[in-house]
Amino acid sequence: MTELDTTGAWLSRExxxxxxxxxxxxxxxxxxxxxxxxxxxxxxxxxLRAGSEGEIGLEVVGGRVFYHERIRDALSRHIETDLGxxxxxxxxxxxxxxxxxxxxxxxxxxxxxxxxxxxxxxAYVVAVTGDCRPQKDALDLSWVTPSEAAGIAxxxxxxxxxxxxxxxxxxxxxYPI
Amino acid sequence: MTELDTTGAWLSRExxxxxxxxxxxxxxxxxxxxxxxxxxxxxxxxxLRAGSEGEIGLEVVGGRVFYHERIRDALSRHIETDLGxxxxxxxxxxxxxxxxxxxxxxxxxxxxxxxxxxxxxxAYVVAVTGDCRPQKDALDLSWVTPSEAAGIAxxxxxxxxxxxxxxxxxxxxxYPI
Amino acid sequence: MTELDTTGAWLSRExxxxxxxxxxxxxxxxxxxxxxxxxxxxxxxxxLRAGSEGEIGLEVVGGRVFYHERIRDALSRHIETDLGxxxxxxxxxxxxxxxxxxxxxxxxxxxxxxxxxxxxxxAYVVAVTGDCRPQKDALDLSWVTPSEAAGIAxxxxxxxxxxxxxxxxxxxxxYPI
Amino acid sequence: MTELDTTGAWLSRExxxxxxxxxxxxxxxxxxxxxxxxxxxxxxxxxLRAGSEGEIGLEVVGGRVFYHERIRDALSRHIETDLGxxxxxxxxxxxxxxxxxxxxxxxxxxxxxxxxxxxxxxAYVVAVTGDCRPQKDALDLSWVTPSEAAGIAxxxxxxxxxxxxxxxxxxxxxYPI
Numbered sequence: 001m002t003e004l005d006t007t008g009a010w011l012s013r014e015x016x017x018x019x020x021x022x023x024x025x026x027x028x029x030x031x032x033x034x035x036x037x038x039x040x041x042x043x044x045x046x047x048l049r050a051g052s053e054g055e056i057g058l059e060v061v062g063g064r065v066f067y068h069e070r071i072r073d074a075l076s077r078h079i080e081t082d083l084g085x086x087x088x089x090x091x092x093x094x095x096x097x098x099x100x101x102x103x104x105x106x107x108x109x110x111x112x113x114x115x116x117x118x119x120x121x122x123a124y125v126v127a128v129t130g131d132c133r134p135q136k137d138a139l140d141l142s143w144v145t146p147s148e149a150a151g152i153a154x155x156x157x158x159x160x161x162x163x164x165x166x167x168x169x170x171x172x173x174x175y176p177i
Numbered sequence: 178m179t180e181l182d183t184t185g186a187w188l189s190r191e192x193x194x195x196x197x198x199x200x201x202x203x204x205x206x207x208x209x210x211x212x213x214x215x216x217x218x219x220x221x222x223x224x225l226r227a228g229s230e231g232e233i234g235l236e237v238v239g240g241r242v243f244y245h246e247r248i249r250d251a252l253s254r255h256i257e258t259d260l261g262x263x264x265x266x267x268x269x270x271x272x273x274x275x276x277x278x279x280x281x282x283x284x285x286x287x288x289x290x291x292x293x294x295x296x297x298x299x300a301y302v303v304a305v306t307g308d309c310r311p312q313k314d315a316l317d318l319s320w321v322t323p324s325e326a327a328g329i330a331x332x333x334x335x336x337x338x339x340x341x342x343x344x345x346x347x348x349x350x351x352y353p354i
Numbered sequence: 355m356t357e358l359d360t361t362g363a364w365l366s367r368e369x370x371x372x373x374x375x376x377x378x379x380x381x382x383x384x385x386x387x388x389x390x391x392x393x394x395x396x397x398x399x400x401x402l403r404a405g406s407e408g409e410i411g412l413e414v415v416g417g418r419v420f421y422h423e424r425i426r427d428a429l430s431r432h433i434e435t436d437l438g439x440x441x442x443x444x445x446x447x448x449x450x451x452x453x454x455x456x457x458x459x460x461x462x463x464x465x466x467x468x469x470x471x472x473x474x475x476x477a478y479v480v481a482v483t484g485d486c487r488p489q490k491d492a493l494d495l496s497w498v499t500p501s502e503a504a505g506i507a508x509x510x511x512x513x514x515x516x517x518x519x520x521x522x523x524x525x526x527x528x529y530p531i
Numbered sequence: 532m533t534e535l536d537t538t539g540a541w542l543s544r545e546x547x548x549x550x551x552x553x554x555x556x557x558x559x560x561x562x563x564x565x566x567x568x569x570x571x572x573x574x575x576x577x578x579l580r581a582g583s584e585g586e587i588g589l590e591v592v593g594g595r596v597f598y599h600e601r602i603r604d605a606l607s608r609h610i611e612t613d614l615g616x617x618x619x620x621x622x623x624x625x626x627x628x629x630x631x632x633x634x635x636x637x638x639x640x641x642x643x644x645x646x647x648x649x650x651x652x653x654a655y656v657v658a659v660t661g662d663c664r665p666q667k668d669a670l671d672l673s674w675v676t677p678s679e680a681a682g683i684a685x686x687x688x689x690x691x692x693x694x695x696x697x698x699x700x701x702x703x704x705x706y707p708i
Contacts, residue, residue: 171521171524172526245459277425349702
């Protein structure tokens with residue numbers, strides 16, 4: 001997950017660090033997919049991302065919700081930040097997420113882990129129909145089939161529990177996992 | 178809800194009538210909507226439909242699931258039958274419906290009523306992006322705003338409980354109802 | 355999945371067989387679980403069942419919805435039939451299922467397979483709080499932890515796609531799978 | 532919604548006020564219900580609450596999620612705080628909420644309004660089976676039928692959009708609204 005507002009109209013880096021030690025931080029997660037005309041998911045998009053300590057891992061799209069920002073606008077913003085302005089996402093019509101991922105700074109409390117903070121992510125599957133190019137700290141973007149995604153996610157190749165999130169998305173979409 | 182297969186590769190009219198007295202019949206319901214780029218629903222599509230006894234009422238899209246037909250294909254077929262081949266629906270990615278509407282032949286068992294049968298409808302909101310023209314027994318198609326839809330649905334102008342279904346869809350989409 | 359009504363106030367065996375060749379049959383599936391005071395699922399209940407051809411496999415609870423029967427009453431009836439009258443289930447408050455499982459007579463169309471019919475199951479997780487004893491064609495009932503359930507379901511030890519359903523239930527409940 | 536931690540192991544009043552001007556605050560909302568043996572909701576619990584400026588209004592249960600607190604534990608804590616230690620709630624098994632309610636400090640952005648902050652509430656329906664007594668700033672607790680709840684919620688007698696949340700809960704439970 002990325003930091004996007006280090007210069008911060010909303011929050012200084014210091015204030016954000018301070019809040020992170022005291023409050024759960026609201027996130028959105030978007031599992032980007034390609035779909036065919038029948039609504040069948042054909043590919044999952046996995047981001048190769050460099051973390052703040054230089055470690056590299058596969059992740060889904062996502063990040064913080066800003067003050068006074070709608071959930072749907074946070075989804076749009078993070079998809080644009082990670083996949084570029086031409087990704088043409090179909091933002092979900094309903095606010096109901098398929099799951100809530102609770103990222104804890106302490107490993108093992110939940111399947112999700114974020115050493116920097118307690119982040120609670122509203123998770124959605126988002127179809128993208130345009131041209132996707134990894135941006136900023138997203139080094140690469142791979143499109144893999146659902147069964148490849150299940151394999152990659154299941155072998156622990158995704159950091160911080162993002163593999164669990166991908167497999168929960170697969171289950172929600174009706175795929176065997 | 179319509180009958181589409183009276184000549185029936187699958188089922189004769191007589192056999193269907195027979196089954197309807199003995200089994201719950203599986204239906205899909207699709208609440209057709211127009212959306213903007215942010216995923217905000219701007220309009221609901223309401224069908225003016227003539228029933229089998231000549232009565233007229235506002236309804237959403239839907240009908241029977243055929244033998245050996247996928248749910249997503251039944252949704253596509255009924256949208257094409259009711260809205261035309263150029264409706265360009267975005268079939269939902271997940272099989273999870275927003276509700277199950279149980280239409281009973283006896284009024285008052287549930288909010289949903291179908292004098293012909295016990296029908297159980299898996300209900301979805303479906304965005305359509307193309308040109309929609311009412312087909313067959315759909316006499317007219319009206320696009321109304323969410324607040325107009327809430328009003329029409331709440332004043333009992335929709336038959337068989339379709340107004341309840343529209344208001345449940347509005348609630349699922351986050352609208353006040 | 356079991357047949358419960360061979361003597362049939364509703365449908366003769368012949369009529370049911372006839373309908374099964376022509377119509378999708380509406381089912382409910384219930385994944386029985388034990389929970390603690392915090393709502394954490396501690397155990398999954400898996401039924402050892404003998405199929406109509408004498409084969410044996412692990413399954414979840416479920417079966418047909420009868421004509422003029424509510425979904426919630428079908429859930430109660432099948433839990434009583436499979437787990438006994440003292441199971442004390444907490445029937446879900448909302449009709450929204452966590453998934454729809456489409457069992458096809460042809461293998462490979464979906465992850466779910468039923469050689470006898472095209473059955474469409476509304477799937478729920480149901481906490482049971484009482485004394486459960488396998489009934490009728492349920493030979494045995496095993497209570498296993500979520501991680502044991504994930505393992506059993508993932509190794510293909512459950513028939514007809516019931517393992518997929520258990521893993522989709524685990525995902526819906528927030529477990530890693 | 533209440534403040535529970537003014538003395539704060541987690542956060543001083545000043546720090547919380549500071550965060551509230553800069554970050555969305557994560558909330559849980561619980562619509563408390565009574566259910567019968569079939570899982571049918573018979574009553575909704577509405578709290579009469581005094582707000583921080585002395586105004587009085589009907590609300591549902593809810594409040595902040597603490598740092599390093601699980602969603603299910605935040606639900607338990609707020610139910611105990613509002614309804615007492617003997618309420619015996621059945622905490623939902625799945626983390627999937629029925630909706631997300633976005634409370635904005637600016638009226639009109641969404642149906643939900645909280646003058647103090649931008650709060651994002653994960654909303655659940657929670658059955659309570661024990662003895663409920665309003666606690667702390669909850670002045671009274673009324674148990675009303677679903678149709679009474681629909682009426683009260685629809686007439687604008689609930690503050691801050693809590694009426695919308697109750698009606699969305701009714702819709703999710705399958706009730707006409």
